Amino acid sequence: MTIAGMVWRNLFRRRTRTLLTVLGISVGVAAVVALIGFAQGLEKVWQEAYKARGTDLVVTKVTSRSPLPVPFEQRALQEFLDCPSIEASAALLSDMMGVEDSSAVLVFGWEKPSFLWDHLRFLEGRAPESGASREAAIGRIAASSLGKKIGDIIQIEFEEFTVSGIFESPALVENGAIVLPLEQMQAATGREGKVNFLNLRLKDPPTGVAEVKARLEKLHQGFSALDSAEVASRNSGIEIVRAMSWATSLLALFVGMFGVTNTMLMSVFERVKEIGILLAIGWRRARVMGMILLESLLLSLIGGVFGLLIGICIARALETADLLRGRLKADIGPGLFLVAMSLSVALGLLAGVYPAWRASRLQPGDALRSE
Amino acid sequence: MELRGVVKEFDDGRVKALRGLDLTIMGGEPVAIIGPSGCGKSTLLQIIGALDRPTSGEVLFDAQPLQARRNLAAFRAREIGFIFQSFHLIPTLTAAENVEVPMFEIGLSRKARRARAVDLLESVGLGHRLEHLPAQLSGGERQRVAVARSLANTPRLLLADEPTGNLDSASASRIIELLVEIHRLHATTMVIVTHDPRVATRVGRVVHMLDGSIVSDGPIETENRT
Ligand SMILES: Nc1ncnc2c1ncn2[C@@H]1O[C@H](COP(=O)(O)OP(=O)(O)OP(=O)(O)O)[C@@H](O)[C@H]1O
Numbered sequence: 001m002t003i004a005g006m007v008w009r010n011l012f013r014r015r016t017r018t019l020l021t022v023l024g025i026s027v028g029v030a031a032v033v034a035l036i037g038f039a040q041g042l043e044k045v046w047q048e049a050y051k052a053r054g055t056d057l058v059v060t061k062v063t064s065r066s067p068l069p070v071p072f073e074q075r076a077l078q079e080f081l082d083c084p085s086i087e088a089s090a091a092l093l094s095d096m097m098g099v100e101d102s103s104a105v106l107v108f109g110w111e112k113p114s115f116l117w118d119h120l121r122f123l124e125g126r127a128p129e130s131g132a133s134r135e136a137a138i139g140r141i142a143a144s145s146l147g148k149k150i151g152d153i154i155q156i157e158f159e160e161f162t163v164s165g166i167f168e169s170p171a172l173v174e175n176g177a178i179v180l181p182l183e184q185m186q187a188a189t190g191r192e193g194k195v196n197f198l199n200l201r202l203k204d205p206p207t208g209v210a211e212v213k214a215r216l217e218k219l220h221q222g223f224s225a226l227d228s229a230e231v232a233s234r235n236s237g238i239e240i241v242r243a244m245s246w247a248t249s250l251l252a253l254f255v256g257m258f259g260v261t262n263t264m265l266m267s268v269f270e271r272v273k274e275i276g277i278l279l280a281i282g283w284r285r286a287r288v289m290g291m292i293l294l295e296s297l298l299l300s301l302i303g304g305v306f307g308l309l310i311g312i313c314i315a316r317a318l319e320t321a322d323l324l325r326g327r328l329k330a331d332i333g334p335g336l337f338l339v340a341m342s343l344s345v346a347l348g349l350l351a352g353v354y355p356a357w358r359a360s361r362l363q364p365g366d367a368l369r370s371e
Numbered sequence: 372m373e374l375r376g377v378v379k380e381f382d383d384g385r386v387k388a389l390r391g392l393d394l395t396i397m398g399g400e401p402v403a404i405i406g407p408s409g410c411g412k413s414t415l416l417q418i419i420g421a422l423d424r425p426t427s428g429e430v431l432f433d434a435q436p437l438q439a440r441r442n443l444a445a446f447r448a449r450e451i452g453f454i455f456q457s458f459h460l461i462p463t464l465t466a467a468e469n470v471e472v473p474m475f476e477i478g479l480s481r482k483a484r485r486a487r488a489v490d491l492l493e494s495v496g497l498g499h500r501l502e503h504l505p506a507q508l509s510g511g512e513r514q515r516v517a518v519a520r521s522l523a524n525t526p527r528l529l530l531a532d533e534p535t536g537n538l539d540s541a542s543a544s545r546i547i548e549l550l551v552e553i554h555r556l557h558a559t560t561m562v563i564v565t566h567d568p569r570v571a572t573r574v575g576r577v578v579h580m581l582d583g584s585i586v587s588d589g590p591i592e593t594e595n596r597t
C-alpha cells in the first residue's frame with residue numbers, strides 16, 4: 001500500500017460529496033477551456049482572415065483598436081504606397097450593417113481589382129461587377145442564414161443588390177459576410193473615398209515588415225501598420241472578450257476551489273480520530289499534511305480532467321449552434337490543456353493548505369479521545 | 372523509563388488527572404496498571420507514550436527526558452507500540468494495510484512493508500484475513516490486527532490501554548497469550564492498563580492507582596495468582 005492508495009480510497013468514502021466537489025472544479029475548468037478556447041478562436045479567426053487574404057501588413061488609423069476602425073481618406077496614403085518593398089495594396093471598407101431582417105451582418109467593400117478577391121472560392125456564380133449593375137457576393141453561411149440564391153435581390157440598409165455569387169473563404173468571418181466592390185460600399189454608407197483598412201502584400205515579408213513600418217511612421221503620423229498576429233491581439237474587441245473570459249472562468253475556478261476546501265475541512269473534521277491514530281502510531285505532522293494535500297490535489301485534478309472533457313464538449317456544441325456556426329471555432333489545443341491542468345493543480349494545492357494545516361495541528365491525545 | 376513527579380491537569384487545573392506520579396519501569400519489564408474508572412490510567416499511558424505532555428514533572432526514556440527530544444513523532448514511531456481498547460484501526464484499509472501504516476515512518480520499501488505486514492499478521496494467526504477490512508473482522512480479530520500493527524516497527528515499549536476491555540473472554544485470552552508470547556520472544560517492555568484480573572496474574576508487577584496517585588506497587592501476591 002502507498003499513501004496515494006490511502007488517499008485514493010478516501011475519495012470513495014463519501015462518493016456523493018466527492019462527485020459534487022469534483023463537479024465544482026470541473027465547471028471552473030470547463031469554463032476556462034470553453035471560454036478561453038473561444039477567445040483564442042476569435043483571435044485566430046482574425047489572424048486567419050489576414051493570412052488567407054495574403055496580407056502581410058494591415059494599415060489602420062492608430063487610434064482605433066476596434067475590429068472596425070475609423071475610416072480615413074484613401075488618397076492620404078498615396079505617397080507611402082509608392083515604395084519598392086510593397087508588392088501590392090488593397091483597400092477595404094467594412095462595417096456591420098442591417099441586411100434584410102438581420103440587424104448586424106459584416107459587410108465588406110473590397111477594392112477591385114485587387115488581390116483580396118483571389119482567396120474566395122466561388123461555389124456558385126462569380127464575383128460582383130463594379131459599375132452600375134449593383135451586385136454583391138455573399139458568403140456560404142450568410143447565404144444559408146439569409147436564404148439567398150444567385151440572382152436574388154438582397155437589401156443592404158436601404159439599397160438593393162443582386163446576388164452575383166456565393167463563395168467560401170478560408171477566413172471564417174468572411175463566410176458569414178457580404179462582399180461588395182469598394183465604391184458601392186462607399187456609396188451605400190455615404191463614405192465616398194474612404195476606407196478603414198489598407199492590406200499590404202510585401203515583396204519580401206520577413207525583412208520588409210520593419211522597413212515598411214518605419215516608412216509609414218515617418219511619412220504619415222497617426223497611422224499604424226501591424227502584421228496579422230498584432231492586429232488580432234491588439235483588437236480591442238478581442239481583448240475585451242479575452243478579459244471577460246478570464247474573469248468569468250477564474251470566478252468559476254475560485255468557487256470550485258472553495259468547494260474543495262470545504263470538502264477537505266469536513267473530511268478532516270470527520271477523521272479527527274483517524275488522524276489521531278496516525279499521529280499516535282508515529283506519523284509525522286508533515287506526512288499528515290501531505291496526505292490531506294494529496295487528497296485535495298487529487299480531487300481537483302479529477303475535476304480538471306472532467307472539466308477538460310466537459311469544456312471541449314461545450315465548445316463543440318456551441319460551434320454548431322446557429323449563432324456561431326461557420327463564424328467562430330474554439331481554439332482548444334495542448335497549450336490550453338496545460339493551462340487548465342496547471343490551474344487545477346495549483347487550486348487543488350491552495351485549497352488543501354488550510355485543511356492540511358488544521359489536520360496537522362491536532363493533538364493526538366485529544367484526537368483519540370474524541371468520538 | 373522513569374516518571375518523576377508527573378502532574379497532569381485538565382481544564383486549567385480544575386481536573387487533576389495525575390497528582391505527582393513517580394514510576395520507574397525497567398527495560399523488558401511487564402507492568403499492569405489497575406484502578407477504578409477515572410483514576411488517570413489512560414492519561415498516564417498517553418504521557419508515557421508521548422501523546423500528551425505532563426503539566427509538570429518529567430518523563431525519561433533511556434535516561435533522556437522526552438521533552439528534550441526534537442522529534443517526538445519519530446520517537447513514537449520507532450520506540451513505542453500502542454494498543455487501544457477500541458482497536459482504532461483505519462476503516463478504509465485492509466488488515467494488512469493497517470499493519471503497514473506505521474512503517475511509512477521507518478523508510479521501508481513498499482514490498483518490504485507488505486512482506487512484514489503479512490509476517491506479523493501470520494504471527495497473530497490472521498494469515499487468512501489479510502485483505503479483510505476492519506468491519507469484516509470480529510472484535511478479537513481486530514484487536515489482533517492492532518497488536519500486529521503495534522509491533523510493526525519492533526518497538527521497545529508496548530503500551531496497551533485495556534486491550535481486552537471490548538472482547539469476550541475467549542478472544543481476551545487469545546490477546547493475553549499473544550502479549551505474553553511477544554514478551555517472551557522480544558523481551559518488550561510492556562505497560563498494560565487493565566480491569567481484567569487475568570492480565571494482572573500474568574505479569575510480575577501490578578501498579579494500583581487511585582484518584583491520580585499510585586497506592587500500591589509490587590509483585591502480585593500469591594493468592595491472587597490462582
Ligand atoms: N481531555 C480531558 N479534559 C478534561 N478532563 C479529562 C481529559 N482527559 C481525561 N480527563 C479526566 O481525567 C481523569 C482521568 O481520566 P482517564 O481517562 O485517565 O481515566 P481512566 O483511569 O483511564 O478511566 P477508565 O478506566 O474509565 O478508562 C478523569 O476524571 C477524566 O474525566
Ligand SMILES: [Mg+2]
Pocket residue numbers: 412413414532
Ligand atoms: Mg481509560
